[in-house]
Amino acid sequence: MPKNNLAKIAKSLVPPRRGILAADESTGTMTKRLDSINVASTPKNRLLWRQIMAITSGIESAVSGVILFDETLRNPLPNGTTITKILRQKNIHPGIKVDKGTVKFNSDEETFTLGLDGLSERLEEYKKTGAVFAKWRAVYRIGNNLPSEAAISANSVGLAEYAYLVQKAGLVPIVEPEVLVLKGDHNLKKSKEATTKVLKDVFKLLKLFGVKFDSMLLKLNMALPGRDCPTQNSAKEIAKATVEILRASVPEQVPGIVFLSGGLTPDEATVYLSTMNRMYKKLPWQLSYSFGRALQQEALKAWGGKSKNVKAAQATFLTRAKKVSAAREGK
Numbered sequence: 001m002p003k004n005n006l007a008k009i010a011k012s013l014v015p016p017r018r019g020i021l022a023a024d025e026s027t028g029t030m031t032k033r034l035d036s037i038n039v040a041s042t043p044k045n046r047l048l049w050r051q052i053m054a055i056t057s058g059i060e061s062a063v064s065g066v067i068l069f070d071e072t073l074r075n076p077l078p079n080g081t082t083i084t085k086i087l088r089q090k091n092i093h094p095g096i097k098v099d100k101g102t103v104k105f106n107s108d109e110e111t112f113t114l115g116l117d118g119l120s121e122r123l124e125e126y127k128k129t130g131a132v133f134a135k136w137r138a139v140y141r142i143g144n145n146l147p148s149e150a151a152i153s154a155n156s157v158g159l160a161e162y163a164y165l166v167q168k169a170g171l172v173p174i175v176e177p178e179v180l181v182l183k184g185d186h187n188l189k190k191s192k193e194a195t196t197k198v199l200k201d202v203f204k205l206l207k208l209f210g211v212k213f214d215s216m217l218l219k220l221n222m223a224l225p226g227r228d229c230p231t232q233n234s235a236k237e238i239a240k241a242t243v244e245i246l247r248a249s250v251p252e253q254v255p256g257i258v259f260l261s262g263g264l265t266p267d268e269a270t271v272y273l274s275t276m277n278r279m280y281k282k283l284p285w286q287l288s289y290s291f292g293r294a295l296q297q298e299a300l301k302a303w304g305g306k307s308k309n310v311k312a313a314q315a316t317f318l319t320r321a322k323k324v325s326a327a328r329e330g331k
Contacts, residue, residue: 006215007255009132010172013093013217014256014286017325018064020174022260022292023050024097024135025069033296039305043071051077052303053296054086056314062325065093067135067174067290073126084130095133095174096126098162102139105154108146112154113138116161123169133172135219136162140179142186142194142226147179152201160205167215174258174290176219177202182263184226188233192223192241199249213253219290220257222272224264235275242272243280256286261294266320269294270327278330289324 013020025033030049031041039045050072053059066087073096076082084094098119102111113136123134138155140147159175166173177198181191199220206213223241225233233241246257261269269291276287298320303313 006167006170006172006212009093010215010217011255013065013133013172014258014288015064016286017328018062019289019291019324019328020065020067020095020258021053021063021295021321022067022135022290023053023069023072023296024067024095025292026101027069027071030069033293033300034305037300037304043075045305047072047075047077047083049300049303050083051086052310052313053299053317054083056317058318059321060090060092062318062321063092065095065133067095067097067133068131069097073129073131082129088130093132094130095135096131097137098122098126098134098166099136106148106150108141108143108148110141110146110148110151111139112151113158116158116165119162119165120169123166123171127169127171131171133174133217134162134166135174135176136166137176137178137219140177140194140198142179142181142184142190147194147198152198155198156201156205159202160209160211163206163211163216164209167212172215172217173211174217174219175202175206176260178219178260178262179221180262181221181224182227185228185230186226187229187231188223188225188237188241191225192245195221195223196245196248199245203249203251213251214255216254218250218254218257219260221262222259235271236279238272239276239279242276243283246283246285250285252284254285256288258288258290261289261291264294266294266297270320270323273324274327274330276330277328281330288328291324295320295324
């Protein structure tokens with residue numbers, strides 16, 4: 001794939017009314033999701049749930065790309081086809097999570113992300129199986145003097161190395177520095193300050209590593225007060241604080257920001273995205289979504305692991321996807 005194609009693919013992941021489905025939960029996270037509906041977390045069941053979503057009729061009107069987990073990308077379905085093939089037939093870009101999780105490195109339980117070893121070789125493999133974009137997540141805690149300089153620096157370097165290698169391999173990197181804004185009692189101002197500080201450092205390193213901003217996407221948390229904060233802000237205040245972060249930190253060449261739903265309810269995530277798009281019509285970036293739980297939670301419950309419920313689960317999934325799609329237009 002020629003390098004100049006990357007900017008085109010990045011743009012095509014954030015078109016009007018469409019966004020990204022994050023279906024890249026690790027085995028541990030997927031096990032928790034399946035446990036919640038009393039379904040055994042076997043490779044077969046994990047693949048089955050992701051297949052149910054992929055074959056939902058009409059999903060391509062709301063989904064431009066799907067981030068997959070390694071086992072989902074590699075393993076064929078019982079009928080011999082692959083989820084990648086199903087997605088491509090629907091004009092949906094397949095992507096892949098390439099980080100290998102986090103490791104704690106200090107007494108504050110801050111983390112940096114693993115997975116750079118052998119990444120170039122894995123990217124070549126993923127390309128052969130049809131992936132056109134990749135994702136890497138770094139995680140930051142908010143607290144007294146947190147995130148620390150060490151956590152910010154370590155993760156900025158990791159994200160920049162990853163993004164450089166992904167573009168070199170001919171794929172579009174999604175750069176995800178996630179500040180865990182919902183954990184704790186901090187207010188909206190603190191959330192905004194921490195996220196801005198992290199982002200400025202991330203983009204400084206991306207620039208140093210020569211990452212092309214027009215050929216990447218940013219996956220980000222919204223600015224939110226901690227769940228334990230006595231002041232819970234309105235959707236308008238959250239939208240304003242979040243857009244102020246972007247204006248202070250994100251280069252205009254980046255085609256889009258795909259927000260994560262990280263712990264928000266499906267309704268909260270949808271309303272906040274809609275409010276931002278309604279309040280801010282003229283921004284250099286598309287404000288889109290890369291929701292996992294917020295797109296899947298209701299449908300997973302409707303399925304409950306029973307084949308007789310598949311149609312109901314798909315209808316529930318499509319209903320939420322259409323709501324999130326409308327939120328892209330500020331509706």
